[in-house]
Amino acid sequence: MTGIPDDRDEAKIIASILAGNTNEFHDLIRPHERSVYVMALSLLQNEADAEEAAQETFLKAFRNLAMFRGESKFSTWLISIALNEARSRLRSRKSMKTDSLDSPPEGEGHVTPALLRDWREIPSEVLERSEVRKLLQNAIADLPVIYREVFLLRDVEEMSIAESAEALGITISSVKVRLHRARIMLQKMLVPQLKQVSPKRRWFQWS
Amino acid sequence: MVIECKHVWDHISDYLDGTLAPEVLKTVQEHLEHCELCSAILDSTRNILILTADDRVFELPLGFSERLHARLEAEIRAIAPDHDGRKNIAEEKEDSKGPDEPSDE
Numbered sequence: 001m002t003g004i005p006d007d008r009d010e011a012k013i014i015a016s017i018l019a020g021n022t023n024e025f026h027d028l029i030r031p032h033e034r035s036v037y038v039m040a041l042s043l044l045q046n047e048a049d050a051e052e053a054a055q056e057t058f059l060k061a062f063r064n065l066a067m068f069r070g071e072s073k074f075s076t077w078l079i080s081i082a083l084n085e086a087r088s089r090l091r092s093r094k095s096m097k098t099d100s101l102d103s104p105p106e107g108e109g110h111v112t113p114a115l116l117r118d119w120r121e122i123p124s125e126v127l128e129r130s131e132v133r134k135l136l137q138n139a140i141a142d143l144p145v146i147y148r149e150v151f152l153l154r155d156v157e158e159m160s161i162a163e164s165a166e167a168l169g170i171t172i173s174s175v176k177v178r179l180h181r182a183r184i185m186l187q188k189m190l191v192p193q194l195k196q197v198s199p200k201r202r203w204f205q206w207s
Numbered sequence: 208m209v210i211e212c213k214h215v216w217d218h219i220s221d222y223l224d225g226t227l228a229p230e231v232l233k234t235v236q237e238h239l240e241h242c243e244l245c246s247a248i249l250d251s252t253r254n255i256l257i258l259t260a261d262d263r264v265f266e267l268p269l270g271f272s273e274r275l276h277a278r279l280e281a282e283i284r285a286i287a288p289d290h291d292g293r294k295n296i297a298e299e300k301e302d303s304k305g306p307d308e309p310s311d312e
Contacts, residue, residue, distance in 0.1 A: 022283045026276055062282060110213060136259055137264060156265065183223070183256065184216065184220070
């Protein structure tokens with residue numbers, strides 16, 4: 001966990017940078033490196049491309065810092081730049097087959113979760129295992145892009161529903177609908193797989 | 208009010224976010240108390256959210272920060288005003304941990 005600075009601290013640093021202390025930009029963005037990278041990765045699905053897009057995002061943020069008015073949070077502003085950057089790279093990547101920006105219909109229809117009665121809590125310690133991390137990453141990557149974006153902002157980067165809506169330029173109710181679908185789809189994909197992670201063995205007690 | 212399982216599933220996300228209206232919340236809670244199936248679905252969904260929120264799932268590539276800040280440094284130097292003595296940060300790269308104070312007087 002990175003310590004998220006409060007908005008007033010950020011506003012002060014930004015004012016200072018704009019006044020000429022440009023080197024403080026390094027500190028301003030440090031807490032946001034991971035979220036910008038994760039959001040770029042969510043669209044580009046490739047580490048090297050995501051890193052490039054993340055770098056470009058921070059450069060653009062630096063060049064356009066004077067345009068940040070503080071009406072939204074700095075993190076939300078950064079994420080919108082990152083999403084735009086990643087989207088324009090996607091558009092220029094002609095051969096992109098796995099994911100079009102055309103969204104699946106958002107219409108009606110229930111998403112049915114995986115049905116089970118015997119769920120035994122999977123402890124976070126399993127994340128020490130790279131195959132389990134990979135499992136979670138792949139399941140998230142398999143979500144349709146409109147659900148993936150919302151899920152990452154809200155449940156991975158822990159932004160509020162309102163901030164997620166602002167970063168994506170969609171309504172709060174769209175965020176809620178997409179988030180619900182994303183969560184149920186993940187439950188459906190992951191429950192059978194996670195139950196295989198350690199089918200028979202009982203978990204150690206770690207406390 | 209009695210509610211069917213599949214309608215409870217529609218509320219799982221709002222339930223986890225604590226955004227259900229009080230009367231719906233009450234109905235859902237009553238259902239969960241006696242429905243093993245829905246309880247297990249709720250628990251597994253919550254558990255999956257705890258796992259995916261863990262910082263270990265998405266890690267920055269090795270050297271990411273170093274490369275990023277080196278690129279930013281080059282950009283900052285290119286843009287920083289150099290006509291009034293502010294661009295004095297150029298020589299101090301190696302030993303800097305925190306922000307260097309430009310000697311503005």
